[in-house]
Amino acid sequence: MALADLQDSTRNDDGIATAISILKQRFGEQLQTSQALREQHAHTTTYIPAQLPDAVVFARSTEEVQSVVRVCAEHKVPIIPFGTGTSLEGGVNAPAGGICIDLQQMDKVLAINTEDLDVTLQPGVTREALNVELRDKGMFFPIDPGANASLGGMAATRASGTNAVRYGTMRDNVINLTVVMPDGSVVKTANRARKSSAGYDLTRLMVGSEGTLGIITEMTLKLYGIPENISAGVCQFPSVDAACNTTIAAMQIGLPMARIELLDTLMVQAVNNYSKLGFAEAPMLMLEFHGTDAGVAEQTAMFNEIASEFGGSEITWVSSVEERNRLWKARHDAYPSMLAFRPGAQGIATDACVPISRLAECMAETVEDVERLGLVAPIVGHVGDGNFHVSPLVMMDDADEVARAEEMIERLNLRTIAMDGTCTGEHGIGQGKRRFLKLEHGTGVDVMAAIKRGIDPDNIMNPGKVVSL
Template identity: 70%
Template structure:
């Protein structure tokens, strides 16, 4: 994707110059304009070109974020929130320049209410940091997108991951949040109650808004008890169809699986090579169960019976923590393992999500498309909720490969939408998937645009993301 293909945002050089002066005077060394640090705040982990902000402000509080946003609002300068920079669709790029607000130093766990199973944190706390803080309480936060992302960023992109089939996504696990809006006002969207019917659901409006409506500066999250016992294992299958049908029966039978991940044959080859494993190089399910000692044993045995019905197996499972950690470390290294299939290449990581009844069909058609296109692209998926990822390996200096990759991604997105699915299950829209949103949501995009206009009339909040420009 060339810069020319991205959503254009007009630069306001005069306003940017004024804001640079204001923020440098106010924040001193916590406001940086060097090229290297600006580059670090525009990087993406995909091939979308970097677009650098003009300055980076390191905020320490909601009040400081308000100061930054008010200065930018007064002079019509873009604001781009930054967590850890692990997003995949260009979310942290600055197409019109502007100010990146780095929230990594807002990293305090403010309160843990163990009796209520919730906590209140600042947005720079990462998921690993939070679980380290919670380890002596008997509680944990389950949403695990793989990367050690900031929880503010995870809320902004409505992230999920391997545990979503049991614990849900960030949408279900954010009770309340505080955000600084485009006019500099700070809003707290709810109290700590587990449910409310008081007014519009502002929490859900901001979760998944990708920084286009406000900057998240605080979160209250649901917590869960650490399971008494955990078991997990890997099970090979003769085909993607067989694996997906086993998943469907597992879900339909109400088996409380915590994680159920599909890796196709090429993906298993990459995991074996990268992590020195010895698994069969056929489609495999990585599975985990949470509960009591007796419960997880019963769940694993029942799953083994389901597997056998669809010609899979043997299903080898363990409740030894070290062995399970090795298994999930390999799964989380799938991105780097995929890169090893073609040393020196770049990768485009994309995702779609379909109803689980259409999952096998969608993956089979996608594998056929990959083969016809001459691409190398392993597939992994959070198949318990119909979500899968494709890692397309390509030479970014070869225009023909880029063209073939972009054409493939376009077909993949439209395939998922045609199956009553979505162009992104968890990566978000960012810059990379803007073109597909109207196909998926139709007039819903106009409604979103109306909300954006009402809350951010001067389009300073992470412009050039999520919403395509209105056709005039």
């Protein structure tokens, strides 16, 4: 992907220099301009070229974020919010330079409301840190995208992950947000009530906006009680198609699975090698059920019966915390497992999501493309909600191989849109999928651009992402 393809706004060199000078006086050592630090704040964990900010400010409060935004607004300087940098579509790049606001030091849990099952916190709190804080209170936060992402970044990208089939995505679990707007004003999107019909839904507008409308500085999230019984297991199949059809059948009868993850044969080989597991080299579903002892026993028996109809193996169940953690750590280590599987290759992570009735067909056609194009591309998916990831492992110095990988990704996105699906189930648009957003939403993108223009007329909030002005 050429850098020119990612550039849709010009640099404001004078404004940037003035803003850095003012902010340096105001923030001292909290503002840094070293090359190494700027590079750390532009990595995108994918093959999109890095585009560095001109300075990084480490903010510690809503008021400090306001101060940075007001200076940048006055001088029309781009602002790029940064959580933990796990963006997969160039979401933290700075195509026109500017100021990166690092929110990692805003990492306080402000209030845990056990009776209301909610928590208020700053955006730099990571999902793992939150669940450690909640453990002795008998509660947990279920959204698990794999990476130990910041919760502010997860809200900004509308993240989901392995538990989404039961607990929904960040869209379903954010109650309210405090957001610094492009002019430096602060908006609270809602109160703590679980539902409201009071005016426009500003919370949902901000969730998934990828930092293009404002910067999240505080948030209230739903919590859940830790279930009485949590059982995880593995079931292997003769083909990816059989695993997909098992998933579809289980969903159609309303089996309340907490997690159902698909790994194709290549992915099983990779996790076996990396995590020292001993699974048969065949497509696999990784499962988890939550509930009472009796409820989980009934659900697992039903799933066993469905799986057997499609040639699935007898399920190997684990219930101890240690065994479950080992199993799911192997799943979360899918990305480093893939990279280790083909040393020297770059993983091009992409995702797609289709109505579950089209899942088997979509994956089968994608596998055909991978084989026809001669690619090494493991597949892993949150198949309970029709979402899967296929990641070509590409030698980036091989232009022909890069072109074949781009062809596969292009065809995948067009295929999912044609199947009434989406070009991204959870990675977001960032820079990498803006063209597909237009194909998916048509004139709806013009409405998005109108919202962006109305809230951020100078296009300073994470410019060059999601929609183009």
